[in-house]
Amino acid sequence: MASISSLGIGSGLDLNGLLDQLYAAERSKLEPIGQQIETQQVKISAYGELKGALSAFQDATQALNETTLYQSLSTSISGDAVQAAANGEASPGRYDISVDTLATAGSIATQRVDSLDTVLTEDDSELNLTFANADLNQRVAIEAGSTLQDVRDAINADPEAAVNASVINDGSGYRLALMSKQTGSDATLLDTDFAEMASDATLTDVTIEQAGQNAAFTVNGISVESASNQVDDAIQGVALDLQSTGQSSLLVEQDTQPAREGIDNFISAYNELKSTAGRLTAFNGADGQAGELIGDSAVRTIESRLRSDLGNGLVGEEGHQRLDEIGIALAVDGRLELDEQKLDAALAENPEAVGAFFSGADEANGLAGRLDATLSQLLDEEGALESAVAGAENRIESLGDRYVRMEQRIDTSIAHYQTQFSQLDAMMAQMNQTSAYLTQQLGMLDAQMGGGGMSGQ
Template sequence: MASISSLGIGSGLDLNGLLNQLHDAERSKLEPIKQQIETQQVKISAYGELKGALSGFQSANEALNDAALFQGLSTSVNGDAVQAAAGPEASPGQYAIEVEQLATAGSLATQRVESLDAELNDADAMLELAFADNSLDHGVAIAADSTLEDVRDAINADAEAAVTASIVNDGEGYRLALMSQETGEQAAIVDANFATVAAQVTLEDEAVLQEGRDARFEVNGIAVASADNQVDDAIQGVALSLQGTGSSILTVEPDTDSIRQAVADFVESYNELKDTAGKLTAFNGQDGEAGELIGDSAVRGIESRLRSDLASVIEGSDHAMLADLGIALRVDGTLELDETKLEAALAQDPGEVGAFFAGESATDGMAGRLDATLEQLLDSNGALEGAIGGAENRIDSLNERYTRTEQSIDTTIARYQTQFGQLDGMLAQMNQTSAYLTQQLSHLPGQGEGGAGML
């Protein structure tokens, strides 16, 4: 409120300062409301932190609710001849692989040309490319007066040419080098009528041909040929990448590493959720500080439901409880993972571990049960969103109360100002009257210097 500088002029009193003090006193009524609003805002922030931790646990839990996780296979290779990756159709097993030769692309270097600037043909011509697989044979149109670079560019611009063209300087001249785009014997280029198209070639030179080859290797003694070094059909469900000649031992086995990591993430994310809830509901007696959500019923409800699910028994699996897999529920509510016990369960049968977590359907296993609970807790109508909505409604109500109180204060101060103005005027009038009477009394007989002689 702006100070009223005219108050007190008539009376000589500090009515303006008094009014400001009354204003400050009235405004102090707003502080408790502001503190309550801040408390609710802190609660909303705390609920958001808890929601983030709950969502993190939900993500980790969803990974365990995927049956494909427990059916996955991994590959390991001893030796440098191949690399491998297993797909869903692969079967566990061990394979001895002997690579005799890699697949290569056929190439053809044409007869030599002395200058890059020389025009090779004085009329339009057709460069005929021939392949081992004659279905690939193709003619490339060469415009009149083309140089060797023009021929190269024409080939590379032709999407059906099935070769890549470049120019090689062999020290005596320039050759057009054609490389098949695909590896293998059938995709190899075997001939080209370059000497017919280009009049400027050195006729005594011959084209240099390098035949394309198929990859040849053995899998457990069985001979296999492939036009490509990427082989997807030699071993069912396994993609092989031939790296070089030599021997390798390929092992395909259940991918227990991914399962182990998913379980560890599950335990870690739950403990992070528990730590977050503990921090938000804790009371530090030494410092006298309380967590933002101490005593909050929504947090207690969330912890209770999750603890109930974690302690429940799962039917239809060799493992009935989390403890059977080495996951123990501590006294403080956190989880502890015994990696040795989990490793033993995975070594015995990863499928049974999957039956415990994922079950036969999305809701049968432990992870499915938890997922249903987490969906409810994080739903727009769930306990957490309900608590956040309650705090937001409380803030709205407090804001309305703040506005009403502020308006009431303004009305009160305005009334005080009017009353003080009236008081100031009345006192000013009284002062004037007092001054007038004093003046008049001073002129009465006996009030002057000679008044004493009358006595």
């Protein structure tokens, strides 16, 4: 409100102060609306907190809906001959592995060249790489004027060349060494046809330094041969990495730890959701403080639907049908309580049955699938939570419009008061002037009358 500095000067009244008091009194009518807007904003923030807890519970629920969680296997190895990792297709058991030979790559080296500057080719030519496995054969283009290093670079630049080339100084000169990228006997490099490529006889002498060989090992006495030291098909579901010749024993066991951790996370996430809802709907009688969502219907809907899903059994499913059968119970306060010994026993005895209870025959039939569907509905744009948020936002918008309209009415009223006060000030100023004039005239008249009496004596 813009004050009028001259208001009250004519009348001598504190009209500005009175106008300020009227303005403050009118503005106080806006406070309830502002408080209502703030209440709705606090509710929206509380809904956001509840949504975060719901989303965290859904993440934990979806993790339990993965069948692989209950099929985890662990491996332990004695001996240094192999390393191993098992997946869900492996069968628990003990495997004795004896590695006789490791798979190696084939390699050859050329005759010695005295200088790295020696030009090997005067014309464009090709280098023919020939392998025991003809599918690996490749012809590499060599440019005219190439040195030993240029040939090396041309071979390494060809993506189809199944060798890695390098230049080696043997102390008396330089040789071009080629090693197969693959291991195994099929990767043996038989010839390089350097004679056809070179312009003279400098590279005609090629020595096979090492023939490629397959790995040879036994698994529980059964002979196995592999072109690679990484073997994925010798033991179903087990990836072997042959490290050295020697003996190793591999033990594959059921690992219930991932499932146990997933169930622990599930219980913790639900109890955190329950705590969040309880705090937002609580009433503290000692200080009269109420939770932001006390009495809120959306919270009641969420709690009711989740409690129903957790409490109802899996009709028609074999094996476990209720949470309490695996050591998880709904307490009186609505939280989940865990009997660790009972859950550990259920997982140790039959982890697949626990998995079937949570994940079911497909993603929708187990408890986790049922909960996930409910949570998706609750978190959907048209679900209970988003509907409550939309309702609060609509109320804020409506209250905001009401606030603006009332502000406009207040400004109109204050402007009317200013006009009236200005008129009052002008009228009072005129009355004061008239009063002063009359007082002056009466004073002069009294003086004249008094003076005339004395002269008459």
